[in-house]
Amino acid sequence: MTTSTTVRQKPRTSSIKRSRRWQAGLNYLLLTVVSLFFFLPVYYLIVGSFRPSAEVLSGLSGFAPVNLTLENYVGVFEHLSSSATGYFGQFAAVSIIVTTAVVAGNLLVNSMAAYSFSRMKWRGRKVLFLLVTVLTIIPFEAVALPLYYMFSGQRDTIHIQALPFIANAFSIFLFYTFFLDVPVEIEEAARLDGAGPFRTFFQVVVPITKPAFATVAILTFLAQWGSYLWPVLMVSDPSVRPLPLAISVFQNQQPPEWGQVLAFGTMFIVPVLAVFLIFQRWFVASISSSAVKG
Amino acid sequence: MTTQTQLTPGVKAPAMRRPAPRPTGHGVAGPLFASPALLGLAIFLVAPFVLALVLSFYRVQLNSPRPARFVGFEQYTRLFTDPDLAPAFGHALLNNFTFAVIVVPVQTLLALGLAVLVNRKLRGMVVFRTFIFMPLVFPLALTAVIWRLIYSRGDQGLLNAILRVFSGGVFPSHDWLGAPSSALGAVIVMSIWQSVSFQMIIVLAALQSVPTELYEAASLDRASKWDQFINVTVPGIRNTLIFVALITTIFSFRLFDQVYLLSRSGSIDRQSTETVMTQIINTGFDNNNVGQAAAMTVIFMLIITVIAIIQRAAARQRGGVS
Numbered sequence: 014m015t016t017s018t019t020v021r022q023k024p025r026t027s028s029i030k031r032s033r034r035w036q037a038g039l040n041y042l043l044l045t046v047v048s049l050f051f052f053l054p055v056y057y058l059i060v061g062s063f064r065p066s067a068e069v070l071s072g073l074s075g076f077a078p079v080n081l082t083l084e085n086y087v088g089v090f091e092h093l094s095s096s097a098t099g100y101f102g103q104f105a106a107v108s109i110i111v112t113t114a115v116v117a118g119n120l121l122v123n124s125m126a127a128y129s130f131s132r133m134k135w136r137g138r139k140v141l142f143l144l145v146t147v148l149t150i151i152p153f154e155a156v157a158l159p160l161y162y163m164f165s166g167q168r169d170t171i172h173i174q175a176l177p178f179i180a181n182a183f184s185i186f187l188f189y190t191f192f193l194d195v196p197v198e199i200e201e202a203a204r205l206d207g208a209g210p211f212r213t214f215f216q217v218v219v220p221i222t223k224p225a226f227a228t229v230a231i232l233t234f235l236a237q238w239g240s241y242l243w244p245v246l247m248v249s250d251p252s253v254r255p256l257p258l259a260i261s262v263f264q265n266q267q268p269p270e271w272g273q274v275l276a277f278g279t280m281f282i283v284p285v286l287a288v289f290l291i292f293q294r295w296f297v298a299s300i301s302s303s304a305v306k307g
Numbered sequence: 308m309t310t311q312t313q314l315t316p317g318v319k320a321p322a323m324r325r326p327a328p329r330p331t332g333h334g335v336a337g338p339l340f341a342s343p344a345l346l347g348l349a350i351f352l353v354a355p356f357v358l359a360l361v362l363s364f365y366r367v368q369l370n371s372p373r374p375a376r377f378v379g380f381e382q383y384t385r386l387f388t389d390p391d392l393a394p395a396f397g398h399a400l401l402n403n404f405t406f407a408v409i410v411v412p413v414q415t416l417l418a419l420g421l422a423v424l425v426n427r428k429l430r431g432m433v434v435f436r437t438f439i440f441m442p443l444v445f446p447l448a449l450t451a452v453i454w455r456l457i458y459s460r461g462d463q464g465l466l467n468a469i470l471r472v473f474s475g476g477v478f479p480s481h482d483w484l485g486a487p488s489s490a491l492g493a494v495i496v497m498s499i500w501q502s503v504s505f506q507m508i509i510v511l512a513a514l515q516s517v518p519t520e521l522y523e524a525a526s527l528d529r530a531s532k533w534d535q536f537i538n539v540t541v542p543g544i545r546n547t548l549i550f551v552a553l554i555t556t557i558f559s560f561r562l563f564d565q566v567y568l569l570s571r572s573g574s575i576d577r578q579s580t581e582t583v584m585t586q587i588i589n590t591g592f593d594n595n596n597v598g599q600a601a602a603m604t605v606i607f608m609l610i611i612t613v614i615a616i617i618q619r620a621a622a623r624q625r626g627g628v629s
Contacts, residue, residue, distance in 0.1 A: 040427055047421065048438035051500065054453050055441050057465065061456075070459055072468035126344035135337030141345065148352055150615045154561045154584050155608045158591040158600050159355035159362060165369055180347020210336040239446025241564045242584075246592055257448035261568045264452045271456060278449050289444045293437060300443075300505055301512030304550055 055286075062086070062279040066272030085276035092266070092273060099251025101280065104259040111174045111255060112237045118179035119233045120226055126180075127188030128214050132200065142189070148182035154242065161246040169250040178237060184229050187303065191225035192218065228299035231292075238285060256281050359608070362601035369595055382602035396603065398578055399586040402491060406582070407559035414499050415552050418506035423536075425507075426514050440508070442501050447564035454497040454565075455574055458483035484569060490576040494565055502558065506551045513547035514540065546622055553618040560610055563588070583607050 056076070061069045063081040066088070068074065093101050129135075130142040160177060167173040195218060203213045219226070244258040254262070260281060264274045289296055333340075363382050367375035386396050425436050442450070457465045460482035467480035483493045517540060525535045541548075563584035569575035570585065583603060591600025 037429065040424065040429060043424060044429075044432075044435045047424070048435050051442055051504070052438040054457060054500065055445075057457070058453050070456060070463045070465075072463055072465070073472060075465055075468075122343045122347060125340040129333070129337045129340035133333035133337035133340065135333050138337060138341070141341065145345075145348070148348060150611065151352060151356060151608070152557065152561050152611065154563060154587075155604060155611065156352055156355035156359065158587055158597070158604055159358040160351065161592065162362065162369060162597055163355060163358065176347075177351040180344040180351065182348060182352070185344060210333060210340070214340070235444065239448060239564075241446070241448045241568070242588070245567065245588065257446050257564075260452055261448050261571065264455070264568075265572045274452060275456075278452055281449055282445060285444045286441070289441070290437065293440065296443065297440065297508050300508040304509040304512065304547060 058275055058278050058282070061272065062275040064272060066270045069271040069275060085270075085272035086280075088270060088273045089276050089280070092270070093263075096252065099254055099259065101259075101277070103252060104254055104256050105280075107171065107174075107253055108238065108256040110171060111240075112234060114175040115178045115237045116230050116233050118175070119181055119184055120229060122179055123181055123184035123229070124188045124219070124226065125214070127185045127192055128218060130185070131189050131192040132195075132197075132218075133210065145182045145185050149186055151182075153177075157242055157246060160243075164247070168247050169253050171253055173247055174240075174244065174253070174255065177243065178233075178240075181233070184233065187229055187232075188222075188225055191222050191228075195222060224298070224302075227295055228302050231296055231299040232303055356608070359601045359604045362598055363605050365598045365601075367598045367601075369597055371595075375598075378598070382598050383606075385599070386602055386606070392599070395581065396583075396586060399581045399583045402580060403560050403562065403582050405491060406495060406562060407556050410495055410499065410559050411552055411555045413495075414503050414506060414555050415548060417499065417503050418510045418551055419548065421503065421507045422510040422514055423540075426511060440504050443504050445501055447498075447501060448568055450497055450501045451565040451568045454493070454500070455484065455569060455572070458493050460485060484575040487576045487579040490579045494562075494569075494575075494580055497565060498558075498562070506555065509551055510544065510547060513544040517543035549618060549622045553615065553622075556614050556618070557611060560584075560607065560614070583610075 053076075060078050061075060062085055063078075063083070064075070064085075065080055065082055066085060068080065089101055093099055126145075130138055130145070164173055199217060199221070200213055203217045208217065239257055240255070241257040241261070244255050248254050248258055251259075260274075260277055263277050364377060364379060365375040366378050366382075385392055387393050421439065425432060425439065445453075459465065459467070460480065462468065462471070462480050464480065464483070466483060467478075470478040471480070481489065483489050521539045521543070522535060525539050530538065560582075561584060562582045566575070566580050566582055567585050567588065570577055570580070584607070587600045587603045587607065590596045590603065
């Protein structure tokens with residue numbers, strides 16, 4: 014019986030091998046097509062930013078990496094050179110300050126709340142945590158307009174761009190699921206050593222839940238760096254204009270200088286892209302753990 | 308995910324049931340730890356949410372000398388009957404629904420297909436994955452600007468040029484964003500470009516968590532690859548697919564950045580791409596009709612809640628654990 018099967022299998026393995034090679038080829042073909050779809054716009058943004066402005070929109074030759082020049086970058090800074098237009102450096106500074114404040118505040122405030130809900134005993138915590146989980150379904154869009162009505166007196170300030178995004182129900186929820194995995198014994202040991210709740214949290218729990226903090230930091234960063242709706246409502250002064258709003262104003266200039274628009278976009282995204290390329294695994298890990306909700 | 312749910316009851320329950328000795332209670336520290344976040348949520352989420360409800364019953368403007376006037380349900384009835392408002396709001400609702408009906412299945416299936424594709428162990432996969440993940444970090448405002456150029460009308464537009472080459476010059480150039488027939492489709496493609504890798508990563512994580520023994524058992528039963536996919540993979544990641552469909556549906560109704568940016572620059576057909584969110588901002592912010600916009604906000608919130616409830620129920624009903 015054994016011999017007969019081996020004999021019969023011989024031609025089969027070679028046909029399997031051939032179909033495997035076929036399959037691999039098909040996979041590579043698919044992967045190439047898909048990668049082109051995702052990568053070409055990125056490539057076009059970056060290469061176009063180095064092409065003379067008039068050649069950016071010229072059919073397929075817009076993709077060609079020829080006649081490279083820095084004139085678009087010079088043009089962006091020349092174009093944005095008065096307080097009426099705002100300055101690129103200023104836009105970037107606003108975005109960096111607001112995003113840093115939101116990420117740092119978000120990590121601190123929401124991790125503490127999650128720790129309190131997952132590990133501390135006090136009256137009302139269960140009801141309040143249930144309320145927080147219900148709040149996770151309210152998107153910012155649903156409150157943007159009434160929030161603008163409430164805070165219209167604070168328009169054109171830096172702090173109002175950051176404050177609404179610091180407390181975040183979903184961040185609390187994510188931290189909560191991470192903290193549930195921390196063995197209770199570790200905290201009990203800390204408490205026996207005489208550590209109060211603050212020291213237990215900051216010196217014992219935080220250091221062993223770094224992945225939770227990385228996850229929330231990355232997700233918050235991605236959302237905040239591109240935040241557009243809230244600045245549309247709250248910012249009209251160029252001196253406190255963040256990058257997403259700034260590029261939407263800049264792309265509207267007449268006559269259009271497409272090379273400059275792409276140079277602006279490249280400066281907007283390349284630092285982030287670089288960080289992403291270095292920490293890609295972290296980005297992927299944080300996104301997949303954002304689905305714990307399901 | 309599974310380890311968490313399994314671990315928690317085993318580890319935590321006995322510790323919680325123990326009669327609490329004095330030092331474990333956190334009557335002061337507990338609320339203290341939670342209060343900054345709770346305060347923030349109360350001010351920036353709960354308060355405006357309640358305020359939207361209240362404002363929707365008033366005729367009210369920002370910085371207006373006229374005091375707010377209570378009008379009952381008038382803002383709601385006007386939304387659906389006023390000839391100046393109802394058609395535009397109807398278009399917006401219809402566009403959101405159309406967007407959702409197309410994007411939810413397409414993007415969920417695409418996320419699944421891409422996840423299966425990049426889950427294969429092939430040489431050079433790291434490079435392909437990097438390319439596919441890249442749009443993740445692109446803000447929607449920037450995405451809209453790049454795609455605006457790709458969609459440019461006339462022979463100079465990139466998409467038109469590409470189609471002309473591949474069709475051997477037969478395909479006439481088209482104004483992708485400006486034409487009512489293609490504007491929403493163009494927005495759909497750019498939105499999928501920017502966000503499908505997010506969903507794909509979630510599906511990928513689920514694919515990798517399906518126990519390999521199940522595949523081994525299936526291949527012992529001589530199940531074909533396709534049968535394995537239908538009978539092992541899909542049930543294994545069913546809850547994740549529902550989750551992905553849920554967040555994509557909610558994305559579809561939140562649609563704002565791309566459309567608002569493009570409509571401000573006048574490069575997109577308005578009527579076929581107007582969304583509930585752009586209507587809210589146009590009405591409440593650009594036209595300072597806050598009460599009317601508040602009523603739209605309440606309807607927007609109702610839609611989001613209904614979607615969330617439906618999909619949670621679906622996940623629970625047939626999902627079982629996890």
